[in-house]
Amino acid sequence: MGLCLTDIQCELREVSLKNKPSSMLDISPKGTVPVLLLDNGKVIDESLDVIDWALEQNNVFDANLVDHQEIFTDKTIKLFDGDFKFNLDRYKYSTRYHDVDEKIHRESCLKILKELDKLFVGPAWFFGDDVNKLDISILPFIRQFRLANGEWFDGQEDIKNIKYWLNTFLESDLLKNIMTTYEPWKELDDPLYFPIDL
Ligand SMILES: N[C@@H](CCC(=O)N[C@@H](CS)C(=O)NCC(=O)O)C(=O)O
Numbered sequence: 001m002g003l004c005l006t007d008i009q010c011e012l013r014e015v016s017l018k019n020k021p022s023s024m025l026d027i028s029p030k031g032t033v034p035v036l037l038l039d040n041g042k043v044i045d046e047s048l049d050v051i052d053w054a055l056e057q058n059n060v061f062d063a064n065l066v067d068h069q070e071i072f073t074d075k076t077i078k079l080f081d082g083d084f085k086f087n088l089d090r091y092k093y094s095t096r097y098h099d100v101d102e103k104i105h106r107e108s109c110l111k112i113l114k115e116l117d118k119l120f121v122g123p124a125w126f127f128g129d130d131v132n133k134l135d136i137s138i139l140p141f142i143r144q145f146r147l148a149n150g151e152w153f154d155g156q157e158d159i160k161n162i163k164y165w166l167n168t169f170l171e172s173d174l175l176k177n178i179m180t181t182y183e184p185w186k187e188l189d190d191p192l193y194f195p196i197d198l
Pocket residue numbers: 017031032033034045046047048
């Protein structure tokens with residue numbers, strides 16, 4: 001989404017997490033996606049760093065927000081990348097962790113969402129009609145949280161704004177444009193570019 005919104009095209013190599021190419025592990029041994037390799041050889045292998053790099057090239061969100069909203073954005077992204085993600089992984093993948101109670105971790109995520117719900121501005125995206133860095137940085141986590149148990153999530157009364165906001169995201173052209181399914185990349189494949197319609 002960061003690359004799409006900033007009109008930056010890259011060569012895309014889809015990776016099967018069960019069969020990571022050695023060319024990926026050579027440049028990013030920690031083995032998580034996404035990995036962005038720049039023309040100058042620099043490797044960026046954290047999603048939020050990819051977003052920041054894209055915005056450094058073309059800050060499409062510049063002047064959208066006032067100072068306190070910028071500060072809130074940074075603080076909230078840190079909370080989601082830290083505490084929320086920690087609990088989300090233990091809720092979603094409880095079997096991968098030793099001795100975790102998924103409901104405790106679900107409650108911890110819900111508590112964070114309830115607080116955020118009270119601060120939602122709207123009407124469409126978090127801070128108004130336009131999508132911002134906060135939306136693209138944390139909505140994917142909230143989408144994942146819902147996917148773990150949609151019925152339970154939809155039944156929560158105290159996160160009405162969050163549900164509405166998530167719906168904006170799920171229905172958005174932005175999400176539809178990036179959620180294409182690709183075949184895993186193979187060594188001799190022709191290059192594939194993303195986004196395709198630049
Ligand atoms: N903090 C990293 C986390 C990335 C991450 O965990 N990605 C998952 C896929 S969504 C992954 O690559 N997992 C590696 C695996 O399952 O082997 C980021 O935001 O880039």
